[in-house]
Amino acid sequence: MTAPVRVLVCDDQALIRTGFATIIDAQPDLEVVGECGDGRAAVDLAARLHPDVVVMDVRMPVLDGIEATRLLAGAGVARPVKVLVVTTFNLDEYVYEALRAGASGFLLKDAPPAQLLEGIRTVAAGAALLAPEVTRRLVGRYAARIRPPEARRDAALTPRELEVLRLIAEGLSNQEIAAALVISQETVKTYVSRILTKLTLRDRVQAVVYAYRTGLVS
Known part of the structure; x- marks a missing residue:
């Protein structure tokens, strides 16, 4: 059997973080290996836990999700980690910054759970994902x-x-x-x-x- 995709969930809101983790862990092919509430913790945990995908919020204390993504997946990173940015903010600048930082995907938090799960699988497989709201024009x-x-x-x-x-x-x-x-x-x-x-x-x-x-x- 193929090993499950290892996922690290990073969001400063405990309720959302727990909700994501519960949804993800219910899937036989996905496994939550860690949770954290800020970008610095995400970078530190990723170094220890070696997740396949980090589900990353944008606005967080200590270190925001964009900078954390840059440290995990940006140019020059020796062992880049795939990052799926999931945020409530459908703003052009966030999308641009996330992509420039090295994110492999971008979803909104109001997306259906099935879309989140498929997004994780897509990014883990080495493909990329842009939410339907992130248009070609953008x-x-x-x-x-x-x-x-x-x-x-x-x-x-x-x-x-x-x-x-x-x-x-x-x-x-x-x-x-x-x-x-x-x-x-x-x-x-x-x-x-x-x-x-x-x-x-x-x-x-x-x-x-x-x-x-x-x-x-x-």
């Missing part, structure tokens, strides 16, 4: 700030891979891409993996940003 608006201007490096992509990349940038899921191109979801996953490898990108979020920065979509 990513386009902040793309220049998330990544500096760079030269196109997608010449190695096949026409089909470029097509998949454009659909990723438009916010389509693997299932939606499969339907649009009349191919299987497994084939889509293969294309996505090739795209990320060829462009040396970490996840789908960076793929979206790359597409905007290089003018593949606008």
Whole structure:
């Protein structure tokens, strides 16, 4: 059997923290290995507990979730931890800061429990997740700030891979891409993996940003 995904929950509100932990622990493929109420504690616990995913709030005492995410998953971190930011604040700047800090996903706290659980699984699997509320327009608006201007490096992509990349940038899921191109979801996953490898990108979020920065979509 596959080992369960190890999750660290960080939120300064005990009721929310306990609620998340209860929902997560009820899943056979997920396991809460720790809880904490501030970003500094999250960084310290992650170093000891080695979680697969940290569910991170934004506004917290001692060290906020954005800075904690930067210390856990940012550029230059030797052993980056996947971070799923979950917050009550649907503000453009929070989304931008979370992505720039290295977060692999962003959800709102009023999302259904099933969406939280799927978000954890998605991030743990190495993919990325943006809440439906985080629109394509938002990513386009902040793309220049998330990544500096760079030269196109997608010449190695096949026409089909470029097509998949454009659909990723438009916010389509693997299932939606499969339907649009009349191919299987497994084939889509293969294309996505090739795209990320060829462009040396970490996840789908960076793929979206790359597409905007290089003018593949606008």
